Structure formats: C-alpha cells, structure tokens
Amino acid sequence: MDLALLRTFVAVHRAGSFTRAATLLGLSQPAVTSQIRTLERQLGRPLFHRRARGVTPTAVGDELAHKAAPHLDALLRIAETEREATGGLRTLHVAGPPEFLSLRVLPALTPLVGQGQTLRTALNPDAEENLDGLASGQHDLIVTTARPRGSLFTATALCDEEQVLVAAPYWAALVDPEPLREKGAGASAALDGIPVVEVHESLPLVTRYWAAVFDSLPDTAATVIAPDLRAVLECVRAGAGLAVLPRYLCQDALDSRRIVSLLEPAVPPLRTWFLVVRTGSLALAHLARAHDQLLHSAADW
Template structure:
C-alpha cells in the first residue's frame, strides 16, 4: 500500500476535513480527495462519510487509522532524527496570549535558543484564533485556557493559576470585605471594571466560582493584555480579576489590594495544544517537554 496515500488518509482522519488536511500537507484539496478515493478503491471500502462540514470516519476508517497512524508517526520520528543529525535547524512557531507567552513560555524556552532552536511567536489573545492557526498549520504549539476537542489536537494540562480580585488602595478602602462576602458583587457597585474583553471572561469566571452569580456590569476599560490591565488597576482605573503570579509583586508592594481572599480561590487551567502526531518532530517534542517541566515550578 502506498505510504503517501496512508499519510494523506491519516491527515484527513485527524483533521476531519479534506480542505484542512490539504493545507497541512501542502497539497490541493482535489489532490487529497483523489488520493482518498484511490485508497478507498484499493480497499474496496469507504473510509469517510462526507458531511456538509468536513468528513467523519467510517468504522473501517477508524480501524485503519488506529493501525496506521502510530507507524507513520514512527517513520516521521526516524526522519526527524536523521534531519537533526545533519545539523538542519527547525523553527518552532508558537501562539498564545501575550502576557503568558512573554512572562512564562518564552523565558522557559529561552535556553533552547542557545542549543540552536529558532522561535517565532504570534501574540494572540483570542484562543479560537490561536487554535484555528494551529489547525491550519500556521503554529506548531499553542498555549490556551480553552481545551480543544477533536482528533486533530493532542492536549496536555500545563498548570493552574489562581485568580485574584484586585483594586488600587483607593478603591479597596471603599470596600468592606465582610460586606462583600455577605452581599456579593452588589458591594462593588460604583467601582469601574477593567478587563481583557467586552465579554468579561475573568470577571465572569470569578463571579461564578466565588459569588455563584454572573456579572451584571460592563467593562469601563478593555485592553487585550493582562499586563496592561494590571497597570490600569495600579493607576486607579478600577477593579480587575488577575492571575496571582501577574500581580504578586504589586500586591506585596501594596500597589494593589486583594478585595477578597476566598477559602477556595478560583483557578484557571492552561493547556499545551499541538497537532496530533506532531510530537514526533524532535524540536517540538523538546519544547513541549521543557514547558511541562518548567510549569511544575509555576
């Protein structure tokens, strides 16, 4: 059986789409369709159900993917070992929210640069945009708080971060923690809200976990970088929900104040996402492993 046909088949199985698989393989969509039809004729069985949006595998398709994919990944791993031995460098393309990439991911990967690794980053606050780019082959690795689903992605938990409700001392002095515990968000009426998006993603997560409610306020300041949110809060623009690691120094210096310290603080989980099978690439596997080990100390 032609390995090129199997490679295309596994790409379609993982991508769930002829078009997406074609982009990942560097082929035209008609070429991918033709190769799948050729393989189906050789096997005498349909491998995919054609849907309005993409394809889903038949039972035969699932069985073939289960058998073939590990061997194709092993062959890719062998080819990558030979490539590394020849001294050919690869560039790692990663994407994620700007503050997490800048303060967590890039410092952890920096030692790899001294070992010949090239890095390119896409600062993308929107998780869907990052994952679409990963699916399309624009990125190799994405850090995200939205766990992707589907066979196209392989996802590993990276770390949990604690969320803190903070404000500048001026606003904190106007807020009674006991009243906040008793009344909930009502006690914060009149304090402006600073967020990374109009949908209030961090405020909504905090309100749900701590107050068992949804926010009925709108953001006064919206800026798509949590470092900028922190600086706005520090300057007195209002309250915000921030990861503790990002505001720890400001809390220690008294520049911002935690308005509440719940017994069970809300957490946000970060994930590492790659395209399934791509960890056979040595440079990607090395970065992936380094991030997992670094995150144990975060």
C-alpha cells in the same frame, strides 16, 4: 501499500476535512481526494463518509487509522532525528495570549534557544484564531485556556492559574470586607461604585470570578477595556478600578502594596492552561522538546 497514501489518509482522519489535510500536507485538495479514492479502491471499502462540512471516518477508517497512525508517527520521528543529525533544525512557531507568552512561555523556552532552536511567536489573545492557525499549519504549538475538541488536536494540561480580585489601596479602603465573604448578589453589591477594568466588553474574567466566588453575575459594565492583562494591571495600579488578574502576573504588585487583594476566598478560582498541538506532531523532535520543556518549567509556576 503506498506509505504516501497512508500518510494522506491519517492526515484526513485527524483533520476531518480534505481541505484542511491538503493545507497541512502542502497538497492540492484534488490530489488529496484522488489519493483517498485510490486507497479506498485498493482496500475495497470506503474510509470516510462525505458530509456537507468535512468527512467522518467509517468503522474501517477508524480501524485503519488506529493501526497505521502510530507507525507513521514513528517513521516521522526517525526522519526528524536524521534531519537534525545533519543540522536541519526546524523553526518552532508558537501562539497564545501576549502576557502568558511573554511572561511564562518564552522565558521557559529560552534554554532551547541557547541550544540553537529558532522561535517565531504570534501574540494573539483570540483562542479560536490560534486554533485555526494551528489547524492550518501556521503554528506548531499554542497555549490556551480553551480545551479543544476533536481528533485534530491533542491538548495537555500545563498549569492552573489562580485568579485574584484586586484594586488600588484607595478603592480597597472603601470596601467593607464582611459582605464579600457571603454568597449571592449582596456580596458583589459591596463592590458597587468601583470602576471595572477588563480585557473585553463581555467581562470574561470578572464574570468567571463572580460566578465561582459570589454565586452571582456582575451587574456592571467595564470602565476600561485593555486586551492585554499587563495593561489591565497597570490601570489598576494607577487607580482606574478593580480587576480580576492571574496571581503570577500581579504578585509583585501585591507584595509591594501597589495593589491590594480585595478577597482571599478559601477556594480561589482557577483557570487551566493547555498546551495544544496537532495530533501526531509530537513526533517532530523540535516540537517534542519544546513541549517537554514547557511541562517541566510549569511544575514551578
């Protein structure tokens, strides 16, 4: 059986789309369609159900993918090892939110740069856009708090991020801490009148914190919107209002008392970060190294 046909088949199986697989393989969609039809003729069985949006594998298709994919990934790993032995190191393309990439991911990958790895980054807070870029081959690896579904992606938990409710000392002095320890709207009412600084109009961080800690939803709108958490931190330090920030980002400001934690709940809200790659792409040596390096570094985060 032609390995090129199997490679195309596995790409379609993982991508769930002839068009997306064609992009990843660097082929035209008609070429991918033709190769799948050829393979189906050789096997005498259909491998995919054609749908209005993409394709789904038949039972035969699932069985073939289960058998073939590990061997194709192993062959790719061998080819990549040979490529690196001759000096052909691939550039690593990474995407994710600007503050997490800047303060966590890129410093963790610096040892690989010292070994000759080249990096290109896309600083984008939009998880859906980053996943689309990963699916199309624009990125090799993304970091996100949105765990993707489907067989195209493989997600690995990287770390948990503690969320902290913070404000400048001026605002903290106006807050009665006792009601904050209660559940319900009365707790959040203790914060009424304090401006809110957030990354988006929908208040994603504040809403998640309110739901987890106060069992209620915020009844307010943001006074300042800044789509980078580092800018949110600086606004809070300057006295613009309260915000919910990851502890890793604001710990230095807390230690120096430039900002204050308004509440230390017994069970703090956590947000999980994931490393996401295209399924099978960890056979690429440079990507596997970066993946392992990040997991190793995250153990100390």
